[in-house]
Amino acid sequence: MIAPEPHPVVGPGFTPALSFAFEVRVFLAPSLHIGHGGGEVTEYVPITGGTVDGPRLRGTVLAxxxxxxxxxxxxxxxxxxxxxxxxxxxxxxxxxxGYYHEDDPTAPAQYDGALRVSEPGVYYRTSPVFRTDAPAHLWLARTVFVGLARGDDSEVAIRFYSVT
Incomplete structure (x- = not known):
């Protein structure tokens, strides 16, 4: 007996979609140098607070x-x-x-409506994982997200998109 061919989960040309969930603005203290060697520099950047705002989540970032x-x-x-x-x-x-690097010719400026969420030539992407037992927010711990980040030495804004 020949086993039937499995049905593809996704068809040809399938591209996952991203849906904007919320933006986190993280306020930063000056970085602390930890060490370096072998072409590597390690630093720690303290988070002092921030905001969460969007259609699916609102709140604050705790210090x-x-x-x-x-x-x-x-x-x-x-x-x-x-x-x-x-x-x-x-x-x-x-x-x-995530990763941040500049001078990437393949990284175009990206927009969410009129808001520029990334600069041309800058790759700044994150992959978050959330944990909670709050029933109203369990969807966060059951969803894959992609973050598009932008910022400077004092603040970073990350727009989180759920992958569908």
Whole structure:
């Protein structure tokens, strides 16, 4: 007996869609130098607070988190961990990893409506994971997100899009 061919989960030409969920603005303290060697520099950037605003989530960023950043050959590998407190009082843990580098000719300026969410030539993307047991926010812990980030030394804004 010949086994039937499996049906494809996605057909030819399928492209996942992104749906804007919310934006997090993270306020930063000056970075702290940790070490360097072998072409790498490691720094820690304390998070002092921030805001959460969007159609699917609103609240604040609690002070006390931080971003560990390793820089090798102009590429920053980011590993941030911090807490969000929603307007209804739930606390959500976020681990947000990503990359930042400049002078990438394949990275165009990107827009969400009229808002420019990334600069031309700059690749600044994150992949967050959320944890919570708050029933109203369990969707965060069950969804894959992509973050498009922009910012400077004092503030970073990350627009989170759910992948559908």
């Amino acid at each position: 006390g988190g931080g971003d560990w950043c390793d820089r090798r050959r102009g590429v920053y590998q980011l590993d941030a961990r911090y807490l969000l407190e929603t307007d209804d009082g739930a606390v959500i843990d976020i681990t947000n990893r």
